[in-house]
Every structure is written in structure tokens, then in C-alpha cells.
Amino acid sequence: MSEAADRTGVLVLAATPIGQIGDAPPRLAAELAGAEVVAAEDTRRLKRLAGELGVSIGGRIVSYFEGNEQARTPALLAELLAGRRVLLVTDAGMPSVSDPGYRLVAAAVEHDVAVTAVPGPSAVLTALAVSGLPVDRFCFEGFLPRKAGERARRLAALAAEERSMVFFEAPHRTQATLAAMRDAFGGDRVGAVCRELTKTHEEVRRGPLADLVDWAADGVRGEVTIVVAGAAPVRPIATDPASLRAAVADLEAEGTGRKEAILDVARLAGVPKRLVYDAVHKDPSPTEEA
Structure with missing residues (x-):
């Protein structure tokens, strides 16, 4: 580390409880008491959190939220460069995960300021763990766009994603989001709606997306995290005419129209549509049938 870096402070990202105060990391109280800027x-x-933890915050408190994050980052960076210990906390969970923090972390890293964390509760990992869906590979998509068209396009781009997907959503938009997921992924795709995780009224509703849409029709309350199973792995399709013809026939047997089946096979095989069309509509040669 350079001499300049030795004179800088430390940025501490501290996780806060997503529900029960008893889940607060043991180090959180000490960091709240010892930070020069919070x-x-x-x-x-x-202040309510500090009271529940029985700790007195000795440092200066500043607000840092979505509306002022960009404007306030330079001042916090200046505190770090002056050698102060800055603690960053959000309302629940880990800062910078769909919460303020990324800009300050990026600025600190750019200026060779040490960045560390007090690990703790995470709605993303908690929901994934209790969902009952595969956890070996997953991706976090945060909040989807609020506008219906943009949301539909984002989900369409994720339709072939094979990893489990985790989303945050506001309660009043939960049914609309589940309906958009059903339309993009299919009603049989399995999901889990995790509501009020670790709180008194915690609920995890699991099932096909079509059923979850019906369940949410009466309204959803509280903090919501949605986990959706990934798409089934796509088997590679060989590009010889017989294999292309067989792949189209399989899709047709499942109820897909021939035109759509040809397009799907061409996309999956990575070949021009005309090649699949010719394989389906031209008579197979004696060599192929032999």
C-alpha cells in the first residue's frame, strides 16, 4: 500500500437486521460506537437501531440515501482521505445490494482507500436458502423496471437463464411482476415469494408461477423477495439434416406449430432458418435413410 493510502481512513459497510434485532452482527454495536462518521x-x-442495541453513536451522523447519494459521495470520500473511519449502514441488509453504497465504494477503491465489511443478514441469501430451489448457481436481478413494457423485455431476456434468479419487489407491484414472470417464463415455472423474512409474519409461498399469481390477487404486504427457478438446460442440437428434422418433429409433437418449431430449432442449433426449413421440407436422401 502506498504512503498516501496509509494516511487514509477506512470505509466499513455494515449489514443490519432484515427483521429481528437479535440477528444483528456482534461487531455492529462496536462499529456504531467507534466510527467517526456514520x-x-x-x-x-x-437511531432506533442504536437504541435497540444499547449503543451510543459518538461520531457525526449524515444521511446517505438514493436521492443524495451522488451529491454526498465526494464529501464522504473527503472524510476517508482525511483519515477518518466511515461506517455505512442502510435500512436492512448489506449496503450497496440494491441499496446506497456502490458509488462510495467505487470512489474509495479508486483513491486506494481500504474498504471492509461487517457481514450479516441478507435478504437475497435468506430467500434463496428457504426457497427450496437450486442454490448451487444463482443470479441476483434486484428490482425490475416499474414500467410494464420495460419489465417484460427484461424478463424475456432472462427466459433462458439456467440459474435460480432472485428479485426484490414492492408489495403493491408483486402480483403484476408475478404475472409478467408467468408470461415470460411459463406458468409451470416454479417460484417462491418470500414475505417479511425473519419477522413475526414471515411467509414463504412456493409453487408454479401461475398459482402464485392467483395467490397474490388479494394483495401482498411487507418486504418481498421473489426466487424463480432457472430454465431447464437446453440440449445441443446437431446440425445435420436428420437431426434438425427430428428436433422440429419433437417440438411439433409437443404442440408447437411448424413455423415456430423451425425458428426455435434454428436458434438453438445456431444455424440459418433456411437450413432447418430445407431439412424439414426436402425429401431425405437415400444415404440419410440408410
């Missing part, structure tokens, strides 16, 4: 998404929640 940047909080909601200063009122911060």
Missing part, C-alpha cells in the same frame, strides 16, 4: 440511509432508523 452514513445512514435513514437517520431515524439508525
